[in-house]
Every structure is written in structure tokens, then in C-alpha cells.
Amino acid sequence: MTKKTYSRRGFLVKSAIGGTALAALGSFGLILHKDQTWVESEPYKRLSTSPAGTAVVVYSRSGNTLVAAKEFARLQDADLFIIKAPEYPQTFSGQMKASGDASDKKMNTEIIHPPIDISPYDPVVLCSPVWWYRPAVPMWAFINNHEFSQQSVFLLMTGNSGYETSYIEEFAELVRARNGRFTGFRFIERGRAFWQLSSSELRDEVRILVDSHPEFVSKGA
Ligand SMILES: Cc1cc2nc3c(=O)[nH]c(=O)nc-3n(C[C@H](O)[C@H](O)[C@H](O)COP(=O)(O)O)c2cc1C
Secondary structure: OHHHHHHHHHHHHHHHHHHHHHHHHHHHHHHHHHHOOOOOOOOOOOOOOOOOOOEEEEEOOOOHHHHHHHHHHHHHOOEEEEEEOOOOOOOHHHHHHHHHHHHOOOOOOOOEOOOOOOOOOOOEEEEEEEEOOEEOHHHHHHHHOOOOOOOEEEEEEEEOOOOOHHHHHHHHHHHHHOOOEEEEEEEEEOOOOOOOOOHHHHHHHHHHHHHHOHHHOOOOO
16 A cells, blocks of 8 residues: 555656656747747838938847837837848757857857948947847947947847846946947846747837837937
8 A cells, every 4th residue: 555655656756757857848949949930020111211310220030139129110210220140040050059159158259230330320229139148149249349429329138038137237338338328228028938929019018118218218318
């Protein structure tokens, strides 16, 4: 009797461990799959013809931050500049490289984008995914390659779960070293593998952000 109870408990424990391991594996697989799947969004086109006051600069590896950046640009009637980073393609090895470089806290990588004359814009809004609790490596590279002239610089990040404030402060220091005035940041949490914001919910979050905190993006904030 005792033996039977023991083995049933053993079976339950093993099942629970097996189930948890399977769930963890499934969620890891889903994250890998999502990071390798591009999220489509409508092309962005500025409607007005007067020169834009705001520049939105975005790096996005799987399309989500681009959704947010386009919405931000639309609400602010901004010019949108898209950065590409060839070292981090949407492949498994690209993902491993992104992961390795981010955890090594790299601040530089090759980036490709149309020439950007930052000087006429104020504010400059930077949009980046979070990689290992900090802005993604290509956004650091962008700052390293540019010089500001005391414009406001605002950082918008998307991520699954979280960021680390000390890394944002380090990023802000880099902006200041390049003569920009770092005015703040916001993080949009998309949620983990199974419960993530849809693109339309992500746009809603951007609208809430812009409506409720105009000071973050206004000139001279
Ligand atoms: C290498 C790597 C590391 C990541 N680290 C984090 C993290 O520390 N915190 C977080 O919230 N999300 C993290 N994520 C998830 C992305 O930030 C999130 O999916 C983001 O919204 C993707 O944006 P994108 O589609 O524009 O590339 C990481 C993703 C990758 C590829």
C-alpha cells in the first residue's frame, strides 16, 4: 500500500516535471519561431508636404517595433528612417548573433540606412526592441555614428517582458556624449510567447503614450 502510494506520487511528480519541461520547450520554440517571422505593416507615407519637425528612427528585427514606429510617426507627422542591420538576419544564426552581441553589451555593428541629416529635427524619436534588457545593438551603433545639436532625443522600446534601467541610463549617457538631450524613454511590453499584443493593440499603446505624455516628444521637453 505504502509502495503503491509512493509510486503514484512519483508518477505525478515525474508527469509534472515532464509537463513543465514540455511547456518550457514549447514556449522557447514559439519564441524562436516568432523572432524569425516578420510582422507585416502598411508602408508609411507622410501626408503633409511641409518639412517635418520630428524624425522617427527605427530598428526592428521582426517588424513589431516598426509597427510602433510607424504609428508614432503618423501621429507626429514625422519623417521615418529605417535602420537595417545585416549581422542579425531573421535566421537562427542571426538570432544567436543578436543574443550573443547583446549579452556582450556590444555598442557597434554594421548598420545600413538612407543618409540622415539629423540637424533639422527636434525631437528625434528612437524606436528599438529590447535585447537582453538594453536597447538593441543597432540603435547604439546609430548613436555612435551621429552627432546631435542639442535636440531632444526620446527612446521608445518594445519588448516581451522587461528592461534594465541602468542600461537605459548608459544609453542616455551615450546620447549626451553625442550632444543630444535625452528627454526620456518608454517601454511597451508586448507580453511573452503565448499572450502577445497584436499589431493593432501595439498601435493603441502608442496612441495612449502620445496622448497621455505629449511632453516626452515635444520640442525642448
Ligand atoms: C536576442 C534577443 C533578446 C531579447 N531580450 C529581451 C529582453 O531582455 N527583454 C524583453 O522584454 N524582450 C526581449 N526580447 C524580445 C524583443 O525585445 C521583442 O520581441 C521585441 O518587441 C521585438 O521587436 P522587433 O519585432 O521590432 O524586432 C529579445 C529578443 C531578442 C531577439
